Amino acid sequence: MACPSAGHAAGQAAQISRSGGFDTPCRRAAAALLLLLLLLLIPATARAQRQMVAxxxxxxxxxxxxxxxxxxxxxxxxxxxxxxxxxxxxxxxxxxxxxLALYWDAATRHLSAWDGRExxxxxxxxxxxxxxxxxxxxxxxxxxxxxxxxxxxxxxxxxxxxxxxxxxxxxxxxxxxxxxxxxxxxxxxxxxxxxxxxxxxxxxxxxxxxxxxxxxxxxxxxxxxxxxxxxxxxxxxxxxxxxxxxxxxxxxxxxxxxxxxxxxxxxxxxxxxxxxxxREALCGPYRGVTVCGFPPPSSGGATVLQILGILAHQSLAGLDPRGLDAAHLLGEAGRIAFADRNRYLADADQVPVPLRGLLDPTYLLLRAQLLDRDHALAAPRAGNPPWQDGAALASQPPQPEGGTSHVSIVDAEGNALAMTSTxxxxxxxxxxxxxxxxxxxxxxxxxxxxxxxxxVANRVGPGKRPRSSMSPTIVFGADGLPMLLLGSAGGSRIIGHVAQTLVALLDWGLEPQAAVSLPRIGALNAGLELEAGTGAAALAPGLEARGFPVELRTMTSGLHVIRILRGAEGVRLQGGADPRREGVALGD
Structure with a gap:
């Protein structure tokens, strides 16, 4: 059966979006077209001088x-x-x-991590x-x-x-x-x-x-x-x-x-x-800035920092953000980091977690050497980080994660908050x-x-906090002041959404709205996912030829970013909200 014309399909896609049905090839094509139309109608980056909520x-x-x-x-x-x-x-x-929330107190210049995990x-x-x-x-x-x-x-x-x-x-x-x-x-x-x-x-x-x-x-x-x-x-x-x-x-x-x-x-x-x-925020260097995320029980902060630590040994600035080589590096760094996540990360109050070893520069260099720019690893395996303390662990098998919403806020006094809830x-x-x-x-x-x-480190236990993937993130410039706040919805895919967006902002110099609107590319455990209905899907044959196990899927990320710019004219704020959802960035 032939699918309807593009014009009719756009209308059908809107109707399907309202009804929630995507159960035929034509309806799936219409949904992909709707996503493409949304991404083509990307709003401009929001701008403000004093305060902003995304x-x-x-x-x-x-x-x-x-x-x-x-x-x-x-x-x-x-x-x-x-x-x-x-x-x-x-x-x-x-x-x-x-x-989970990261909060920067501008008066005391102190960053704190607040854990409200179940x-x-x-x-x-x-x-x-x-x-x-x-x-x-x-x-x-x-x-x-x-x-x-x-x-x-x-x-x-x-x-x-x-x-x-x-x-x-x-x-x-x-x-x-x-x-x-x-x-x-x-x-x-x-x-x-x-x-x-x-x-x-x-x-x-x-x-x-x-x-x-x-x-x-x-x-x-x-x-x-x-x-x-x-x-x-x-x-x-x-x-x-x-x-x-x-x-x-x-x-x-x-x-x-x-x-x-x-x-x-x-x-x-x-x-x-x-x-x-x-708790103490988990921070690490990348491209001359300091990236701070949330510690266990979230796996988000450590895994994002591992991905960046692996990518730090690659030159990304000249790559096409929508190109094959960029997807290869993002995907492979993510697959390597996920292998460690699935074995070692859990509630550190109840299980020994080798955070120091996982983020050690020498260990990350060894993990980065696994990355081949021409071929994907057949099956990334967890590494053997130093300073481990505990029994040998089994890697947790993949299982679904979902939900969440992210908020980024800067107030008129320079206080900043990145919070993900679920x-x-x-x-x-x-x-x-x-x-x-x-x-x-x-x-x-x-x-x-x-x-x-x-x-398994992340097994059930009385009074234990389940491992999370929430990744509220604040990036600090060389002056020690916050320059970026971000986070996302998306279950375990949050990690890839945040890592890709950080690379877009820090390596490729994109404005917040352009960064959150990029076609999503990210690792999930040993696989590599590409966002269906976008230009990322066209990369599948090339990535499969390099050995990646590729899946095309809907990627309903929920990224909300605020960038803080400081100059002679004072503070300026830029905000971006993911077009895949209904969010906005508002400011004065």
Missing amino acids: AAHPLAAEAGMAMLRAGGTAIDAAIATQVMLGLVEPQSSGLGGGA VAPAAAPPTLFLKDGQPMAFLAAAIGGRAVGVPGAMRMLEALHKAQGRLPWAALFAPAIAAAENGVPVTPRLAALIAQDAAHLAQDREARALFLPDGKPLPAGATLRNPAYAATLRAIAEQGAEALHRGPIAAEIAAAIRAHANPGLMTTDDLAGYAPKQ IEDLFGARLMVRGFFLNNELTDFSFLPEIEGRP
Whole structure:
């Protein structure tokens, strides 16, 4: 059957995007055409002189800007932005999940890393995701109570606010409360995802009533009102994060998890006992600047730094950002770094992680020597970094990761925040309580606790934080001041999205909007993925000829970048938001 003309296909693609159906070759072609049209209509880099918010939805960015205009700090803006995201982008992050944030305090010139990652309940065994000795299917594990980790986002944000917030806590919730009560329009992206996941959402009473009224998915343009979410936000505004972790809401969370047909083990004691952690950022050199990311339990900071450490031994500046050689180097450095990630990285509070060895310049030089500019490695293997302390480990097999949303903020005083938040899979555990979804974050643990008698570092454990791929990143110039803030959505693909964007900004000199709009190219474990429907797809034959295992796929990255420029005329800000989603960069 012939596919429709390009003009008709564009219209069909828009309709398909709203409905969420991509189940025929023609519809897939139409979706690819829609992506191509979006990338051709790339907006200009946003510009400002004082302050800026880049986030995944215009209403969220506007909520953050309202706090900055009221004299708030980047932290005040981040809280207002995040709670609005929980309303307008409920499939990605929210009160029921976790977050990781890097914060630069301009007054003290100090960078801190704030860990609001979810934790496993105290009763969680290493065999949590085994059934009859075999790993469960992903969705069988993810949907319901089994995979829900103790949420940490709000306690982390509250700790940040106590340390560096300026506006009253309750004021930060006002925009989201008003929007939840008055209603917000359902975007085409949200409508498509509701339709795509309707069968799972229908199994939860609260989610069904909110997103499938009259049994039909909310269409684009419909008004979404969430009074239960407004009531929860009002409770947090009045009582602080304790409203989620103790009392009636906490009791309802624990009851919903334990009563589900796929029950979990969380108790109200687990919720009450959650505490965020302040950590040291993980930093390394690249091209004369310092790149800082998040340490374990995230694998993002270390793996991005490994990719850059390998690429530092290659000349990239003269390469075509969309060309074969650039894709080869990005892909091979990523594949080598992922091999180490899958063996060594986990919650360093509970497992010895050889971070010093993984980022040692001599070790990275040895890893870089594996890279051949003409041929791909057949199967990259984990290296043997120095300063290891612990039992020999097995590499974790690949398994799905998803979800997340990223926010980058600079305020008028020069404070800067890069924060990535998540509930893991699409709509998390599909378990809704008081207007928000609970996460399924425990599926970020390895389903197999050991392989051939050797333990997996990222196995389930009581009170353990599952390994993350979230990669909030701040880059510092030679003057010691921040020059770039970025991060992305995309599960384990976040690492490749961030690494490619850093190369685009630092090696190729692209402006933020051009960098986030590049066709996505990145390693995922031992494979190399190219973004379908873009010029990257045309590189597949050449890369396959060099030995790469290549897959074409939709790459819904969610990059949000702010560049800080300093000169005789003062500070200038440039912002970019990923055109694959609905985000914006706003500034004054």
